[in-house]
Amino acid sequence: MKFNVVGESERRVDGRSLVTGKPVFVGDMVPADALHIALLTSPRPHARIHSIDTTAAEAAPGVACVLTHLNTPPTRYTTAGQGYPEPSPYDTRMFDTKVRFVGDRVAAVAAETRAAARAAAALIEVDYEDLPAVLSIDAALAPGAPVIHDEEDALDIWDAQRNIASVVSAIVGDARAALEDAEIVVQTVVETQYAQHAPLEPHVAFAHLDDEGRIIIVTSTQVPFHVRRIVARLLDVPIHRLRVIKPRIGGGFGAKQEVLIEDIVAMVTMRTGRPALLEFTRKEEFISSRTRHPMRLAMRLGADAMGVLDAIEMEVISNTGAYGAHALTVLSNVGSKTLPLYNRARHIRFDGKTVYTNLPVAGAYRGYGATQGSFALETAMDQLAERLDLDPVELRRRNHIRTGETSPIFEELGEGRKGVPYTISSCELEECISVGAARFGWHAKRARPPDTGPTRRGVGMAIQMQGSGIPLIDMAAATIKMNDDGSFNLLVGATDLGTGSDTILGQIAAEVLGVPLDSIVVYSSDTDLTPFDVGAYASSTTYVSGRAVESAAEDVRQQIVEVAASALGVNAESLHLADGKVSTEDGAAGLDLAAIGRRSFYGPDPAQIGATASCVPEGSPPPFTATFVEVEVDLETGFIRLLDYVCAVDCGTAINPRLAEGQVEGAIANGIGYALTEQMEFTSEGRTKNPDLARYQLPGPLDLPPIRVFLVESYEPTGPMGAKSIAEIGINGPLPAIANAVYHAIGIRLTKPPFTPEKVWREMRAESLPKQSLPKQSLPIADNR
Amino acid sequence: MRVAISVNGRRTEVDIEPGESLMDVLRRSEYTSVKNGCDRGDCGSCAVLLDGRAVNACLVFAAKADGREIRTIEGLATDDLHPLQSASLDAGAVQCGFCTPGMLLTALDLLEHTPDPTEDEVRETLAGNYCRCTGYVKPIEAILEAAARMRGAR
């Protein structure tokens, strides 16, 4: 397929303002007279608020407004910014009579300065009745465990009395029987940690009133339309009384798919009539924002002697912390975004539950369950390869899904409900494996004799799939209108959180309309001015929003051709649009776009050329990756150094290759941190011990290897210009590939990230001690219901 | 207290609190390119040049800037983009762009002292500039490319 604008690494449309430091972020455009809001958060992991006295705070200098459960609506909702009705339990209030983790909201104080707001917040007296705290999965499921959500008005909690937020199960065939019959069975149990998105820009939002008294919320969000809907309900005002604007935002990675602060700024503005600002400190971003669901996963694979899988069992217990944001859907995705990869298996059982604990709240995080699920699955695949004495690459080749094939999981597991039957229409995974292995030098490195000396090198690999949006649920719309100089305005609800989506959506429009990118003026994410889009999550923008843009542009192209036909007095069918003009096939007659634009405004029968189109995808075409990593393990210290990292990715058509590579590189860096260093740690009272970037061990440039990404293009027939979405998939590779490489290096299976030096050292030391007879590991991983 | 500072060549007098950081003062003086990512010197988003050296503005008392020269990213481009800026856009080194001003100024400090750095030197230089979006591959490529363009322009 030959394109003109698509496939080019165009500069970002917002690039100039970003590199010159223009005031384009939320915190740069705060009205000078804004009130500053400080939060009072809970110092207790689990307690009932007996009384709360705000008298002193309200009387403190500069204080304009204090919000607590006493003066805010008791409406139950979820902070998860998902489509309506959200598949997350309504277990949250703006301010509740109970606190459920250290960092939970207790009160908000708005004052003339941040210092005044903080000082006043410290004057609020709260009388807590401490309740026993639940600080682990096991504690949550223990008989007689304290009930975290004992309120009566919560909705859609699976079993509040047993701290179970959600349950998911999918059965295909009879996995149990098939495993008994399988020639080879391998199993593993892995456990993942609390991890944080750590966008460089913490959550920030402000609200103010416009001249008509409507509330304008300017916020760093991935989901402006969901913010508008959810905040309108909490404030009990009609949706049209709110306008939500997302300017440039400093990263999100899922953390900003949550409505965490917009309700407060809007409420303060509604109560005071004043602009009001709330920005998280970095510490608040760690504790009171969202995290990746920690999980315990058990995997069992059954295969024949050739390594062809017949049965897969996966059991999952997910920890959602104090509230169930994305509790159900992240859990579904653990299976739905991993199990179809190996569709030779005829028998599959997936069972999962999500539990509440009195720890910080989990939510959407790039990868969204696939990250955890893939770790378990690809670890087990590596074990299987070892048992068969088969090259892990060859084992993957014998089992992975291909173009024209399906998996029953597509239908059995959706987003918290049944899914949609789906046949893969583009899959270059085989080519990804070949390209990745060749660029990495897999076979030579794998065959290398073991090192001697104090370090051991090893290589490992893994393959992954993800999706492109949520089929039959996500909707994205785009509006294009033509101007009288032949340029176009592209208005999209899609939300560029740094990904470059404004740019690639502009490229898609430019391609269809036969103009260069700079003829497209992109404006996005303003609920007053742009059409609806669910927002930036679930790897949806390129595929879903891109299709909406493509459709709108095709409609506009047709209108242009018709105006030209009437102007030229020829048949529309004889015309085509390219290079900024409409011409007849023989090139004898033509009109440039500026002339057509002028005619549409001022010529005979003037009418606006423009269109709005929507897209609701029927399927969710997966992108695929093959990942290869080389590690060096220091036998004396346990330190793991990454020597090389190769990822080959099937992205469909790369609309903008550089931006596409950047998405994958960034996701990989984030995934390496998850594998090796990053972890939120808690005291025995549930307090976060390391709420800053250094102690959280965010990897910097000196901690990361050269990351080499290779785009393996395929053509997705349902995608815009053949494209698929790839924002998430890269984050899933590092954890299993590194664990497998470490096994290759030192013969130890690491199952509990992050793989810190001390942890690896302890494992090595345990391994060198005389072997006890190990208890036989058996599924299930916890007593099932 | 009142301090006299020069920002991007423009001398200005500002009233400050004795405990205010240079980051706070610059942000409220409309140099909002100075980003607050952590307020504790970890992330480098607030980096500015102070008398030619890149510093975390959040870890410098504004009072200490009295009489000194400050450069922010607002002062980097004239009519044309600076090579660090244009190379960053060409390389796809900018994603969300929040860390970009601090990272480019840190790189500028390097290139003004070391016009032909190795890749390792660039990596070392960025040790205090976190980027969560990119994985540093393209920012490092952009800085090396900018260095080449700047050498070529001499």
Next chain:
Amino acid sequence: MLDNIVAFERPTNITEAFAAIANGAVPVSGGTDVILHRRRSPTTLVDLTGLPLAGISRVENNIVVGATTTMTEMLHHAETAAVANGVIAQMLREVGSPLLRNVATIGGHVARGRLSDVIPVLLALDSTIQFHDGSDKSESLAGFYAREGHREPLIVTGVTIPVPQAGSAAAFRKFSRTRFDLAILNAACRVDLDGETVSAARIVVGETPALGASLAACEASLVGGPLDESAIERCATVAASAVPARDDDRASAEYRRTLGAVLVRRCLRDAAGRLR
């Protein structure tokens, strides 16, 4: 914004500065540590960078570093960077980041007395500290910390680093989870040879305890013999039990003791390599 700071004074002579400090004011040099480790009570800050304390000079066999010299200035000072096969430069490159080193000063760093990658190297080189507490004084850095001098009201004016001569070598190793983070453990060593025989040695581990501890037993195990592989191994074994390790959020004491042996061994091998 530190809202407890009531005044920021910028004296130009040391008598005036010390008077304020004796009166309870807090000295600030680069300022990074004062901002990061904020106090709650009302505080007056006294900026030392207006005093004539900056700059590096070579005085006989010593590098004399003025207290308000930044780490970057030390790193770029050719004679300082070259001390003991570049051990100071190597160490400084592993401290924080350029953004921090461009501000943090050597005086502020030694005066603060917290977790440090710098102090072990200074101790290994038998550095001395100069300070003003009403009068100008000088003492060994080790002695200064041993008597908790850094808790006294005083102004650090400089650090003097003896330049090891031929037959001497030093080395430094930092072990941290990420490069930016503080060390789980670090180690520095200096070995002086008289012919083939170790005439003196300094083995220092840092992070636990914060300021760096000279491991006398390790040093004793080396003196009087050759610096060969068996001596190094013996010394590392001694280090494993001599490291005054503790548990904290970064690592266990047990792991730190193991690291102590590993880092001491690697430092000594580096030093032995440099002496060859």
